[in-house]
Amino acid sequence: ENSKISLQGSRYVNGEPISGGSIIPCAFVEQEVTFFPHTTVRETLNFRVELRLGSKIGKKAREALVNDLLSQMRLEKAADTIVGDANVRGISGGERRRLAIACELISSPSVIFLDEPTSGLDSTAATGVVETLRSLADSGKTVIAVIHQPSQHVFASFDDLLLVSEGKQMYFGEVERVRHYMDQHVARAPAEMGTAEHILDCISKAEMIGETAAEAELRIQALADLAVSKKVELRKHGSQIQNYSGDVGRGPRAGVIVQFKLLLKRALRENFRGKAKLIIQAVQQISLSVIYGGIYTMGSNQASIQDRFGILSLIAIGAAN
Secondary structure: OOOOOOOOOOOEEOOEEOOOOOEOOEEEEOOOOOOOOOOEHHHHHHHHHHHHHHHHOOHHHHHHHHHHHHHHOOOOOOOOOEOOOOOOOOOOHHHHHHHHHHHHHHHOOOEEEEEOOOOOOOHHHHHHHHHHHHHHHHOOOEEEEEOOOOOHHHHHOOOEEEEEEOOEEEEEEEHHHHHHHHHHHOOOOOOOOOHHHHHHHHHOOOOOOOOOHHHHHHHHHHHHHHHHHOOOOOOOOOOOOOOOEOOOOOOOOOOHHHHHHHHHHHHHHHHHHOHHHHHHHHHHHHHHHHHHHHHOOOOOOOOHHHHHHHHHHHHHHHHHO
């Protein structure tokens, strides 16, 4: 914390201000989420559910919740497949993103923020992730995602759009109106050009056909000024909200003993399933023992003290690595 830096602002739910101490039931899904590679999808969700909810729900309810999350994220076929990583073959990139979303849905948040959920995925996987998000939005959740260079199908799946270029707001409104907006204020798009491609050209700093660099700068600035001048009215629902709190704990609900048991179980499972790693470590330790035994001769006289210091130093360095 820095005393010279201050942060201030206001928070609203459905257009109504809420108090500063209120906890908004929201979730944030990072672009890259790290999982244990030798744990299956079902085991990953089981671990997260038991750690997050603890004794709040029983074993049958926990299994039902996990099965429901697998169904929502369309992960039933991959439920018993290990997650994997760059070195261990496991589920696909799209399934990994959907698993990350499932882990955040455990607490049933009303709002879900996602950081580039389609980045690094092929068109099929990206479409699958966005279709999952679309189904969550249709079920009543608010989904807010950062998307870079979306395909036309992905772009059309969203309801509202906030365009940002060079750190400035270019447009904020409904997706179905953005094409007409750009046609009116920038340039008319050819009939064969998709909306996503057209608006990216309109807000890009790169020169359009027949445009100079100075004109491109003026175009960006004109769009930014126009976006600021337009007011977006938020619909209000009900009276002022003073306090809002959902089922969002600030930490795991499981007790210390349960946490220790879960973490120990996961660590042992990871070690025993990684057979190649166990074999390499065993061979490494045996080889080092043979080498050290051949170099140093342990005696009971004064001359062996230096040998003992030397081998203890090597053992300490090896253990640290």
